[in-house]
Structure formats: C-alpha cells, structure tokens
Amino acid sequence: MSTTRPTKSPYHHGDLRRAILTAALDVIAADGPSALSLRDLARRAGVSHAAPAHHFKDRTGLLTAIAAEGFGLLAGAIGEAADLKDAGVRYVRFAREHPAHFQVMFAPELLRDGDLELTTSRALATDALRGAVSAVPPEGRGPDARLAGVAAWSLAHGFATLLLGHNLDGAVGERDPEEVFRVLASMLFRPAPA
Amino acid sequence: MSTTRPTKSPYHHGDLRRAILTAALDVIAADGPSALSLRDLARRAGVSHAAPAHHFKDRTGLLTAIAAEGFGLLAGAIGEAADLKDAGVRYVRFAREHPAHFQVMFAPELLRDGDLELTTSRALATDALRGAVSAVPPEGRGPDARLAGVAAWSLAHGFATLLLGHNLDGAVGERDPEEVFRVLASMLFRPAPA
DNA sequence: GAGGCAATCTTGTCAGTGTCAAGTTGTGGA
DNA sequence: TCCACAACTTGACACTGACAAGATTGCCTC
Secondary structure (H helix, E strand, O other): OOOOOOOOOOOOOOOHHHHHHHHHHHHHHHHOHHHOOHHHHHHHHOOOOOHHHHHHOOHHHHHHHHHHHHHHHHHHHHHOOOOHHHHHHHHHHHHHHOHHHHHHHOOHHHOOOOOHHHHHHHHHHHHHHHHHHHOOOOOOOOOOHHHHHHHHHHHHHHHHHHHHOOOOHHHHOOOOHHHHHHHHHHHHOOOOOO | OOOOOOOOOOOOOOOHHHHHHHHHHHHHHHHOHHHOOHHHHHHHHOOOOOHHHHHHOOHHHHHHHHHHHHHHHHHHHHHOOOOHHHHHHHHHHHHHHOHHHHHHHOOHHHOOOOOHHHHHHHHHHHHHHHHHHHOOOOOOOOOOHHHHHHHHHHHHHHHHHHHHOOOOHHHHOOOOHHHHHHHHHHHHOOOOOO
16 A cells, blocks of 8 residues: 555564655755644655654654764765865765755754764764864964864855855856865965965 | 833734734744744734734745845845955854844745845845955955855855854854954955965 | 724634554564 | 564644634724
C-alpha cells in the first residue's frame, strides 16, 4: 500500500524515520520551515498522524534532527577543504545543495537547545572551520586569527544566505555562484599593502 | 479598560495597527516569526481575535508590513552613511536594533510576493546600498564594482546574521560588535598589493 | 444637528494542527 | 513458545488562521 518503500521492510513501514526526514527536507526547501506540518508528513509517508512523534517526539525534535544532520554533513565537507578559500567555496556549495538543512541549522528558535546530537555535530563543524582558518599563513590573515575566521565565516554565510533568498540574482546573473564567491574570497584574504 | 492607550483614541482602540505591529515585533524578537499568533496579538491588544485581520488581512500581510517597514528604516540608515564601511556598520547596527524586522525582511517565504509597499521600500534600500558602493574609489574595490557591492553586502549580512543567532558570542566576546565589524570591513577593502 | 456611510471591531464557525494518552500490532530474543 | 518492547493507530483536546455576517463608532455631508 505504501508508495515508495525501499523493498525491504525491517519494521512496519520500512524506514519511517528517513522517509519523514526526506519529506520534511522537501517541504522546507520549497516553502520554508513554517510550512512544515507533522500531519502532512505522516500523510505523505502513508502512516497515521501520530507516527512521526515516536521518532522525533515533536516538531522541535524533527527540526533538531535535521539541523544535527546538517552540521554533520557540513563538517564533512569543510574537513576535506584544501585551504580557507576552498572551505568557503564548500560552505556555499553545501548551502546550495542542502538548502533545507542550512535554513534550519541557523534558526535557533526552532531547535532544542541542549540536544546532545546537535551540540556534538555543531562542535564538529566549528572545529573543521577552525582548522581551515589556522591553515592560513599569518601574513594572509590580519593581526587577530580569531577575527580572520569570523571574516571568512561572515562572508561565506552572508553570500550563501543572500543567494538562497534570491537577493543576488541580478548581481550573479548567469555566472557560477561558486566562481563568484572565489572572487569575493580573494578580495578578503590578500597580502597587506607594502 | 485598555491597558496602554495613547491617551487619545481616534477610533475604537486608538491605534490598533501600531499596537499589533509593536506586539508582533516583541514576539518575533524573542521567539522568532514561527511563534507569532494573530490571536495572541489580539489578546495583548485587548481586542477580539478577528480584529487584526482588518488591518493586515492575514498573517502574511502582517509580516509583509513588518518587512516593508524594516526596509524603509534600513534605507534611511544606509542613506546617511559617510562611506561604504560606515554603511556596513549601520547595516549591522540596524540588525541589532531591529532584530525582528531584520529576520522577517530576509524570510521571503513568509512575505507576500507582489506587495507594492514592500517592493518600493526594498528598492529604496537597494538604491541606498548601491549609492554607498559607488562612492568607493575604484582602486579600493576590485575590477567589478558589482562584485564589490556583493562582497560588502555579504560580509555585513553574514556578520549580522551570525551575530543575531549567537554564533559569534565566543569570538566577539566583550568587544563592541560594531568595532569588530570595522576590522572585518578594513580587511575586505584595502589597496591591492604592489 | 440629523442622517447615512464607511471604517472599525465582534461574534460565530470551520477545517487544520501539535500534542498527549491509551490501545493495538508486529518483531526479536529467551 | 512466549514475552517484552518497539512501532504504529485511534481518539481526544486545546489552539490556530481564515472566513462570513452582524454590531458599533466616528466622520462627512446636507
């Protein structure tokens, strides 16, 4: 009776948790987190309206799980970066490939504050960013390495956010956003004037 | 019977529209737009549950009005900027002083697309930003003036967003965020190496 | 100043939602 | 085989946004 079941069904539904997560990501990417309805997700998965609660407790739990997953993915992406500029490019790429995760990750009022899984995966991502910053030679960053990280994060985060909100459609035009960001990043980190 | 009425009462309530806007800004600043309830706002203003609808039509209308007001305020702030760095500082200051406006302004899925008031006030803000960019001497910005504007906007927007989300508490610490941003801005726009 | 009109607000209602409690079904281990 | 537990269902409740229709109030005109 189910629509898209992954052939095997170890439990009643198959993998309801994943099914609901995926459906939620679709909805959020299309219409934002506020358009999310647990009952609608249950309907899409072909289960009863209260089934999602067993996997995520409540709405906040679902969104927290999404955010945690997002930070894990982001940490993985940044961890493989060659240098800081590459890390920024990967940050922007992550936001474009996982817009729903990205939105939820930075909407703290939608998340469960003390959640362990969220805290650890966020720490992982922060560490990855710190690692990329510390790889920059001292003459490339300013006097304060901490602020160099803030600058890089701000630039990448702002660009990604504005991009997803279609605020840069005119300025970026047909160009590849990642290439545009490379230009921005090279404006930020270049040797100080003689 | 009303709690805080501005002495005069030109209509039934006084100024219900403003009262609801103000209450909405309080709620959003505290718990985000998703915590907003029209019925709750009506309760706070001491009116019936359907009263807000007459001023804003629906939830989207209320949020659209807030966004339009925000872009108007932002345009005014940036319009008075001395140079691009100052415009960035004012952008960050605006976000800190009007966090609710700022959040809503950049949540397009919560807004009425074609709204006239929103479109015009947003255009005003965009023009103000463009003006600040064009005031930068050519050697300070890169080859493409358009991209210089994108870089400045991205840096300011990212910094403001991360700041409001308490993602920079550790890095900024006790320092004045505006001063921190000045440092970031001077990293972005400095003469090209010889 | 009296009457009418439109803006403002109220009352009532409906479908939809999140969340809780209690019951049912299926699974894997002893 | 049986039992404990996880996965899910059913039912209920308070709350919400939205709509329709009615009541009230201030203003404008004559």
